[in-house]
Amino acid sequence: MALVVQKYGGSSVADAEGVKRVAQRIVATKKAGNDVVVVVSAMGDTTDELIDLAEQVSPLPPGRELDMLLTAGERISMALLAMAIANLGHEARSFTGSQAGVITDGSHGKARIIDVTPGRIRSALDEGAIAIVAGFQGVSQNSKDITTLGRGGSDTTAVALAAALSADVCEIYTDVDGVFTADPRIVPTARQIPRISYEEMLEMAACGAKILHLRCVEYARRYAIPIHVRSSFSQREGTRVIESIEGTDMEQAIISGVAHDRSEAKITVVGVPDKVGEAATIFTVLADAEINLDMIVQNVSAASTGRTDISFTLPATDGQTAMSALNKVKERIGFESLRYDDRIGKVSLIGAGMRSHPGVTAKFFSAIAEAGVNIEMISTSEIRISVVVDGDDVDAAVASAHRAFDLDAEQVEAVVYGGTGR
Amino acid sequence: MALVVQKYGGSSVADAEGVKRVAQRIVATKKAGNDVVVVVSAMGDTTDELIDLAEQVSPLPPGRELDMLLTAGERISMALLAMAIANLGHEARSFTGSQAGVITDGSHGKARIIDVTPGRIRSALDEGAIAIVAGFQGVSQNSKDITTLGRGGSDTTAVALAAALSADVCEIYTDVDGVFTADPRIVPTARQIPRISYEEMLEMAACGAKILHLRCVEYARRYAIPIHVRSSFSQREGTRVIESIEGTDMEQAIISGVAHDRSEAKITVVGVPDKVGEAATIFTVLADAEINLDMIVQNVSAASTGRTDISFTLPATDGQTAMSALNKVKERIGFESLRYDDRIGKVSLIGAGMRSHPGVTAKFFSAIAEAGVNIEMISTSEIRISVVVDGDDVDAAVASAHRAFDLDAEQVEAVVYGGTGR
Numbered sequence: 001m002a003l004v005v006q007k008y009g010g011s012s013v014a015d016a017e018g019v020k021r022v023a024q025r026i027v028a029t030k031k032a033g034n035d036v037v038v039v040v041s042a043m044g045d046t047t048d049e050l051i052d053l054a055e056q057v058s059p060l061p062p063g064r065e066l067d068m069l070l071t072a073g074e075r076i077s078m079a080l081l082a083m084a085i086a087n088l089g090h091e092a093r094s095f096t097g098s099q100a101g102v103i104t105d106g107s108h109g110k111a112r113i114i115d116v117t118p119g120r121i122r123s124a125l126d127e128g129a130i131a132i133v134a135g136f137q138g139v140s141q142n143s144k145d146i147t148t149l150g151r152g153g154s155d156t157t158a159v160a161l162a163a164a165l166s167a168d169v170c171e172i173y174t175d176v177d178g179v180f181t182a183d184p185r186i187v188p189t190a191r192q193i194p195r196i197s198y199e200e201m202l203e204m205a206a207c208g209a210k211i212l213h214l215r216c217v218e219y220a221r222r223y224a225i226p227i228h229v230r231s232s233f234s235q236r237e238g239t240r241v242i243e244s245i246e247g248t249d250m251e252q253a254i255i256s257g258v259a260h261d262r263s264e265a266k267i268t269v270v271g272v273p274d275k276v277g278e279a280a281t282i283f284t285v286l287a288d289a290e291i292n293l294d295m296i297v298q299n300v301s302a303a304s305t306g307r308t309d310i311s312f313t314l315p316a317t318d319g320q321t322a323m324s325a326l327n328k329v330k331e332r333i334g335f336e337s338l339r340y341d342d343r344i345g346k347v348s349l350i351g352a353g354m355r356s357h358p359g360v361t362a363k364f365f366s367a368i369a370e371a372g373v374n375i376e377m378i379s380t381s382e383i384r385i386s387v388v389v390d391g392d393d394v395d396a397a398v399a400s401a402h403r404a405f406d407l408d409a410e411q412v413e414a415v416v417y418g419g420t421g422r
Numbered sequence: 423m424a425l426v427v428q429k430y431g432g433s434s435v436a437d438a439e440g441v442k443r444v445a446q447r448i449v450a451t452k453k454a455g456n457d458v459v460v461v462v463s464a465m466g467d468t469t470d471e472l473i474d475l476a477e478q479v480s481p482l483p484p485g486r487e488l489d490m491l492l493t494a495g496e497r498i499s500m501a502l503l504a505m506a507i508a509n510l511g512h513e514a515r516s517f518t519g520s521q522a523g524v525i526t527d528g529s530h531g532k533a534r535i536i537d538v539t540p541g542r543i544r545s546a547l548d549e550g551a552i553a554i555v556a557g558f559q560g561v562s563q564n565s566k567d568i569t570t571l572g573r574g575g576s577d578t579t580a581v582a583l584a585a586a587l588s589a590d591v592c593e594i595y596t597d598v599d600g601v602f603t604a605d606p607r608i609v610p611t612a613r614q615i616p617r618i619s620y621e622e623m624l625e626m627a628a629c630g631a632k633i634l635h636l637r638c639v640e641y642a643r644r645y646a647i648p649i650h651v652r653s654s655f656s657q658r659e660g661t662r663v664i665e666s667i668e669g670t671d672m673e674q675a676i677i678s679g680v681a682h683d684r685s686e687a688k689i690t691v692v693g694v695p696d697k698v699g700e701a702a703t704i705f706t707v708l709a710d711a712e713i714n715l716d717m718i719v720q721n722v723s724a725a726s727t728g729r730t731d732i733s734f735t736l737p738a739t740d741g742q743t744a745m746s747a748l749n750k751v752k753e754r755i756g757f758e759s760l761r762y763d764d765r766i767g768k769v770s771l772i773g774a775g776m777r778s779h780p781g782v783t784a785k786f787f788s789a790i791a792e793a794g795v796n797i798e799m800i801s802t803s804e805i806r807i808s809v810v811v812d813g814d815d816v817d818a819a820v821a822s823a824h825r826a827f828d829l830d831a832e833q834v835e836a837v838v839y840g841g842t843g844r
Contacts, residue, residue: 016478050498056438057502058509065508068516069501072494076472079491080479086487087480094490099566120566144521144542 002168003125004029007039007135007158011175012232013077014044022173022232023084026130030090035125037165039135039158040081042073063108067137067148071097074134074154082132091129095120097137097146101164102157104138104147111138111147113156113219116164133161152213159216163223170225172212173232178239179204179211181257181407186395189408193239193256200256200350201227201241203384207348208261217241254353255360255405260398261346262391264294265316266377269326271307271336279310281333282326289325291318294346295379295388307336311377313388316342344376345394348386349401355382367404371396424590425547426451429461429557429580433597434654435499436466444595444654445506448552452512457547459587460514461557461580462503464495485530489559489570493519496556496576504554513551517542519559519568523586524579526560526569533560533569535578535641538586555583574635581638585645592647594634595654600661601626601633603679603829608817611830615661615678622678622772623649623663625806629770630683639663676775677782677827682820683768684813686716687738688799691748693729693758701732703755704748711747713740716768717801717810729758733799735810738764766798767816770808771823777804789826793818 006026013019022040030036050069054061061069078094085092101117124131135154138147149156155172162170179201182190196204198221205214211229220227220241230238272278279298286293296312314322319342326338347368354360364385368375373396377388389397402408428448435441444462452458472491476483483491500516507514523539546553557576560569571578577594584592601623604612618626620643627636633651642649642663652660694700701720708715718734736744741764748760769790776782786807790797795818799810811819824830 016475019479053438053498053502054505057441058505060509061505062508065501065504065514065516068504069498072497072501075494075497076475076491079487079494080475082487082490083476083480083483086484087482092487094487 001033001035003035003037003165004169004171005037005039005158005162005165005167006171006173007154008041008081008173008232009154009175010041010044010046010077012173013040013081016080019043019077019080020084023081023088025173025232026081026085026092027088027090030130037121037125037131037133037161037167038081039133039154039161040074040077041135041154042070043077043080046073046076064145067108067146070148071134071137071146074136078132078134085130085132091127092132093124093129094132094134095124096134097157098139100131100133100161102133102138102160103141104149106140106143106145106147108145108147110150111140113138113149113160114141116160118161118164121161121165133157149215152215155213155216156219159219159223159225159227162225163219167225169228170220171228171230172216173230174211175231175233176211177231177234177236178229179209179241179257182398182402183209183260186260186398187258187402187408190257190402191407191409192236194237195240195242196256197243197352198241199383200352203348203350203381204257204259207259207346207350207384207386208263209257209259212241254357255349255351255407257350257407258398258401258405259348259350260394261348262344262394263316264313264344264346264388265319265340265342266311266313266344266388267319267322267326268309268311268339268341269335270309270339271305272310273334274306274308278333281329282310285325285329286314286322289318289321291322291325295377295386297377313344313346313377343391344388345391345397346386346388347394347397347401348384349405350384352383354385361385363404364401367400368397370404371400373397373400423455423457425457425459425587426591426593427459427461427580427584427587427589428593428595429576430463430503430595430654431576431597432463432466432468432499434595435462435503438502441465441499441502442506445503445510447595447654448503448507448514449510449512452552459543459547459553459555459583459589460503461555461576461583462496462499463557463576464492465499465502468495468498486567489530489568492570493556493559493568496558500554500556507552507554513549514554515546515551516554516556517546518556519579520561522553522555522583524555524560524582525563526571528562528565528567528569530567530569532572533562535560535571535582536563538582540583540586543583543587555579571637574637577635577638578641581641581645581647581649584647585641589647591650592642593650593652594638595652596633597653597655598633599653599656599658600651601631601663601679604820604824605631605682608682608820609680609824609830612679612824613829613831614658616659617662617664618678619665619774620663621805622774625770625772625803626679626681629681629768629772629806629808630685631679631681634663676779677771677773677829679772679829680820680823680827681770681772682816683770684766684816685738686735686766686768686810687741687762687764688733688735688766688810689741689744689748690731690733690761690763691757692731692761693727694732695756696728696730700755703751704732707747707751708736708744711743713744713747717799717808719799735766735768735799765813766810767813767819768808768810769816769819769823770806771827772806774805776807783807785826786823789823790819792826793822795819795822
């Protein structure tokens with residue numbers, strides 16, 4: 001008997017019909033002889049509606065109370081899902097994050113999981129029931145207050161429970177058929193990837209592929225939990241995220257896919273005095289403001305002026321915070337000015353194969369150039385190359401790179417669902 | 423410094439504006455130098471909407487899951503209320519029933535409170551915060567599952583917390599100005615009652631006055647918690663429910679008011695053999711079906727036939743259950759037939775004064791007769807007389823009795839609010 005953890009997103013349980021359809025899928029898994037633990041998100045737009053309500057009441061709601069409010073969303077969806085399963089003749093018991101033993105730190109709105117003690121889940125399974133767990137939420141270790149895990153939280157809940165229960169697989173159900181070689185809305189010939197390594201999936205997630213959140217993949221890699229990404233709207237096989245597959249499977253394409261991300265902005269600090277420690281000061285200021293930087297480029301210093309420019313990218317949502325933090329130290333550091341640009345896009349080529357294939361970088365840059373797109377910044381890792389381009393050029397760059405690496409399917413394969421929710 | 427427990431119903435927090443208005447009232451109480459614990463119901467029609475959702479998913483949802491679902495309602499309202507208070511510059515912390523230490527038995531949907539261990543509430547108060555508690559919900563002692571207290575549950579939560587915290591007063595805020603001598607929608611000249619004893623309030627609640635639920639008044643009487651019923655939409659003084667006031671206040675009218683109830687039905691068991699034990703069998707069958715009876719009348723046996731009729735009233739919602747339970751034992755008991763009538767109404771006169779005023783009963787019956795209304799059944803207690811009449815005659819009977827006992831105000835006093843919710 002296998003232990004399967006399944007996670008269903010908000011678009012899969014957007015209404016009563018969705019809840020009933022998901023219940024049938026869960027019961028089918030149970031009938032196939034598995035123990036089943038289900039993690040569920042809030043229905044459709046519930047979370048956004050609750051945030052709207054909070055904003056009507058207070059411009060800056062306390063994090064503790066916002067978490068208390070938002071966790072009502074999964075409470076509703078999980079109870080309805082348990083009812084729908086009961087109506088199919090199987091016992092299901094719903095558990096809040098707290099009841100499921102999801103212990104976190106006290107950072108409201110972005111809590112980190114410290115421990116998972118799923119005693120009640122284990123008991124429910126031992127008694128033959130299906131366990132339904134509220135995603136996205138936990139309880140803080142010290143204050144016993146309710147917390148939420150932030151973006152991608154329900155995926156993380158699912159993987160954390162799978163790890164704590166030593167599950168055989170963690171199935172992430174969403175509204176697309178799996179992970180694709182590129183966003184099918186930009187590249188209609190994008191292929192669905194049957195298998196991908198944790199490392200490549202991490203890079204895909206970090207580079208803008210929205211199907212799995214970074215934290216979830218990190219957690220799965222650390223505990224070696226196989227993830228299976230599938231659509232709750234079809235019976236297709238989906239994508240398996242597993243241990244590194246390089247070497248063991250020579251037929252695997254060396255390039256996994258092309259990801260893109262329009263959510264970042266670029267700040268350039270112009271005319272920084274080229275002295276030891278000035279760059280460190282800039283990044284200390286940004287770190288103190290709790291801003292996560294992505295790519296950083298320091299231009300070669302112009303010998304004539306003794307000054308240099310430093311550019312970096314960051315989430316556009318942190319743009320204003322970063323600009324004001326830097327402006328406060330303008331005199332101290334002595335830089336000339338700041339430039340801000342949020343009309344940028346990042347295009348990334350990801351593939352374990354590029355480690356041993358030095359021609360990949362050149363081919364990628366050629367493809368971008370053939371599309372007539374100018375490269376503004378570059379960064380690389382062992383299994384990824386990213387370039388920053390003008391936001392308007394992202395689609396052309398993605399399509400050209402996708403074609404250059406023979407990722408196109410024979411025919412259009414991608415089917416994107418999800419008209420019912422977010 | 424006094425400790426005040428305040429309870430706000432769903433109509434008081436029906437929308438963001440309501441939540442903000444209630445927050446101001448709470449903060450005013452805090453600023454006046456009190457420790458404040460607030461019990462809040464779900465917003466407006468939230469509970470009904472959640473029940474609708476449940477019905478879309480399952481015709482017979484498990485009680486455990488229905489409770490999990492419904493408790494989302496107070497979670498939303500209490501978090502919003504805490505945010506609104508924070509926005510006024512005061513710290514507020516919301517607590518679920520479980521966090522507030524409301525320990526119940528395991529009867530989902532109608533749990534009874536076993537114990538209240540408000541350690542976290544006490545801590546919040548000690549640290550200067552306002553505590554907001556979800557009404558209507560608790561956690562079962564044995565299974566640790568979430569429970570709900572059933573109808574009137576939030577009022578009961580408030581009184582139970584007030585008792586556990588030794589509060590000075592429990593204020594119940596609603597959408598009318600207090601307890602009236604009759605329903606102002608039927609008797610526009612009904613007067614608001616400034617003070618009433620627990621016993622009279624119990625009889626009022628049991629006889630259909632919907633302003634306070636029976637369980638809440640019982641709890642308050644047992645622990646001698648003064649209740650203060652007020653409108654959250656006005657600054658009027660409302661009604662205080664306190665220890666017996668008879669004797670200590672000779673000016674108190676001996677009659678408190680006239681209550682009515684259209685929610686009951688009458689079943690008549692026709693032609694019951696007049697033998698020892700037959701009536702007992704009937705009521706054992708009904709007790710086994712967990713039906714609460716109200717009034718019971720056994721006609722004098724007709725000597726010629728050796729048979730009698732037994733009539734009783736019960737909540738109309740239990741009518742079908744009772745009829746089928748009785749039909750199953752028709753042969754065994756040997757009665758002739760069953761008659762069912764849900765077009766009845768109960769009109770009750772309540773007042774501690776009638777204990778020592780034997781003329782009250784006669785005056786009440788005369789008033790009913792003057793209205794041209796036929797009395798079908800009668801029952802009395804030391805401080806109450808109730809009659810069952812045709813449902814269409816309720817308004818006339820109430821108005822006539824109200825007038826006969828000089829309860830009418832000089833001018834129309836009642837103002838009924840509550841257009842925003844239920």
